[in-house]
Amino acid sequence: MPNAAKLVAALGLGLLAFVVSGMIMPLFEEDTNFGWFTYVNIAVGLLTGWMVVGPRAGRGMTSAVNVGLTGPVVMVFWCLFVQSCNEMVRIAMKNRYDGAFEALVAIFQIGSEWALLMSTIPIWATLLVGGMITGILTEYAWRTWR
Numbered sequence: 001m002p003n004a005a006k007l008v009a010a011l012g013l014g015l016l017a018f019v020v021s022g023m024i025m026p027l028f029e030e031d032t033n034f035g036w037f038t039y040v041n042i043a044v045g046l047l048t049g050w051m052v053v054g055p056r057a058g059r060g061m062t063s064a065v066n067v068g069l070t071g072p073v074v075m076v077f078w079c080l081f082v083q084s085c086n087e088m089v090r091i092a093m094k095n096r097y098d099g100a101f102e103a104l105v106a107i108f109q110i111g112s113e114w115a116l117l118m119s120t121i122p123i124w125a126t127l128l129v130g131g132m133i134t135g136i137l138t139e140y141a142w143r144t145w146r
Helices: 004-027 037-056 061-092 100-118 121-144
Strands: none
Touching (some): 004 061, 004 100, 004 121, 037 061, 061 121
């Protein structure tokens, strides 16, 4: 059921995904073509906010902060998974894998490499602070517009 808390959570994590995507892009090589990178991350952020953070509103401020810390971690996991699948398909179209199992393993190899690449203090600080703010605003929205 749609409500204001889910909307605020979705918009908060969508905005956070946009900001963090902009912070991640300079970490890659200069000639990297990002294509739909930011848009896909925003969509994952919107879905994560709607499905993970929003339904858990109304349990108090401590829970709001905890869910606010959980939301970005879940968002990063799914963004890494989706982007790694996309990269695996791009590489598979060049016939670089010998079989399906090698391609599936490559998803997790690519994801772990990118997770290490993005593991910087400014990115994780932005994710965690933005998540806490999103959680608190979601709790406020739930209390205000029930």
